Amino acid sequence: MVKPGEKTAQAYFNARGWTASISANIFGFTAPLSSKSMAWNLNPTVGPWLATHIWEYYDYTRDTKFLKEIGYDLIKSSAQFAVDHLWHKPDGTYTAAPSTSPEHGPVDEGVTFAHAVVREILLDAIQASKVLGTDAKERKQWENVLTKLVPYRIGRYGQLLEWSTDIDDPKDEHRHVNHLFGLHPGHTISPVTTPELAQAARVVLEHRGDGATGWSMGWKLNQWARLQDGNHAYKLYGNLLKNGTLDNLWDTHAPFQIDGNFGGTAGITEMLLQSHMGFIQLLPALPDAWANGSISGICAKGNFEVSISWKEGQLEKAIIHSKSGIPCNVRYGDKTLKFKTVKGKKYEITLKGDKLAVL
Template structure:
């Protein structure tokens, strides 16, 4: 699905009706797996595989990716805008291929298709990791080799803000927090995506029991990445430097929430596993503005999913209301303006994420249920582990649910404030009333 999809109405469409990989094409597929439509994911997988050769070629030819010796970078990445013929446009979006890799891994998590993981996903994920292994910058103690294009960042600022950086930590060099701010080392957007790439690829190698020595090295590099950082005001930082609102390089109300990738669609930050980072991320989203940007329909969808991951059904519901009120046409397509399909597709994921979450290693039923939905039921949602979920609720509490999976497994389920463990057997649905 490109920006306007099959419904493009113009011979000269906005942004050439192409594929933008700094969120737009990815958002179109966020809801596919939770909505139990895995066959709809396959075109994205094919797209990634088929455009890789052209991306590989231009990556090898790009000087900024080459080693000091002039050796071309292994693997590949992409510019922000792409088309199916290998065309590339706008700025380099260096983490683009790493973001694609998350989708390759998620398809496995929802289907548990080992043949797909072995023959399709893992080889591409490994190659993308090799690109990033060649690109990461080894930081000096106190970040003394930190680079930025922001002329307001003086050596004194670096010394003050990066005093906790240890020698040997790894940073993505000269990145961008789409689509604003300075170009510099270690922006949160890049760090979080590369962390997710390395983390997921290590898990994939463990599932397949391959590349033992390399996956150990990759896990060590993952752990050396500069991680999420919390500023003086208690917010998750978008850059390594603790910039303040109104500093000229940061728009706190910007439509992109690039520095919150680790909350959604990533999984590095969650209230259950990393409460301090999650609270800082929540404050950062509040600072971004609570209503979304009515000029950009996809911002409502992203923020719906973010608020759902923060377990805040009221705020997530506000985002849905905002999309419908300000950015949705009678056809249910969303405006950008003009018409663009990513918001319509992405809000499907938001609905699913409010009702069922499975990214923390357990199933969480009704994690972000708004008061407006106090009674209801849903059938056919899909959780990671290839688990189908039906459930009903009344007055905000689960009254019954059913779990089924073609794979024998033990699963933890959190509902109504308590956690229980269930053994799933192929062909037999587990029911709780």
């Protein structure tokens, strides 16, 4: 996809690097469909979105050999496309134009979805270059663009804006919530690190309602989990099973859509553990329906493997297996713990009084 994606980047956007469109496929097709409406078919930031998965792989595995030999060049060239695609406005800010909120609304100058994806890939490229100790000059450019990228904005209803102007309709129950990319699958909106933006994202989900199928249901489920509302996430998980699952457990959009299956599984994991904010958060969105339970073998960023048990809605213990030997940051509710680890060693975390402790 990268080689044809380079042609798409050059021919359609006069940009370096590579990208793809919403109709991209495994056979190397990366251009928009010329016979279809650009209102839904034009999505220049598909390439950067795909490239964020490369950093995610590294962040979970800490496989530096992969990052150096394969991953970094793909991330770097995707970030180069993102920078070239942006329009440097007279006021000094950068915006993505043209851009769309996929399958919803007009072609616009700087939709929130596009900015959220650009923000993610630039952050990924900056971190990757630091890990490898390379491209310091280009890293400064990425950092400069990032600071001047049009920020998230909150509209008149308290909602996170979807487009460049405040035209959102609170009665619009469209199944897509593209502009919440920064909440999930991205990591730039969180009730812990950006509470005002998280509340604005909640308003969007409340306006859009719970109606969804397939990948859209998966997104909403995960986004409610990221908002740490376990009961609402659990409700959507029930909807997914009741209204969107066939007898063979395939998700039905209709037709079959694997995104729903993957989204449901990811949603369960996000309810029990999150690690996208720079720390491992235990039971961040535990629903009342799961008052007692345990889970084992969840992977967390930093190359940690975590097992958790809880009773009456409270943490009993967590076992954290450090596979790379880096420092570990843990959070449970408002309690935090930071400790050094040794590669290959397991650590038991529990509550001692009102604090987290390593046994």
